[in-house]
Amino acid sequence: MSKYPGPYEIVERQCFCEEVAYTAYGIRLKSDTYCRTIDDISTDKKAVAGLVERLNENCLDGCQFLDAVEDFLAGC
DSSP, X not given: OOSSXXXXXXXXXEEEETTEEEEEEEEEEEOSSOEEXXXXXXXXXXXXXXXXXXXXXXXXXXXXXXXXXXXXXHTO
């Protein structure tokens, strides 16, 4: 369980690319005003879990969710 429970949670999905199966991790945001999932962010569960914890810890507003994931993917 996360140290900072909040509206962001990690999601797991089985994906296929050219007949190769892999497990991908994404993030779901579910709050009173937002309900959005970004799948297949990374195959690194620990990295995505760390991002989820930071999003909840900092009480990131849902309108900034996509920007935060893009920054994460860009290595910012």
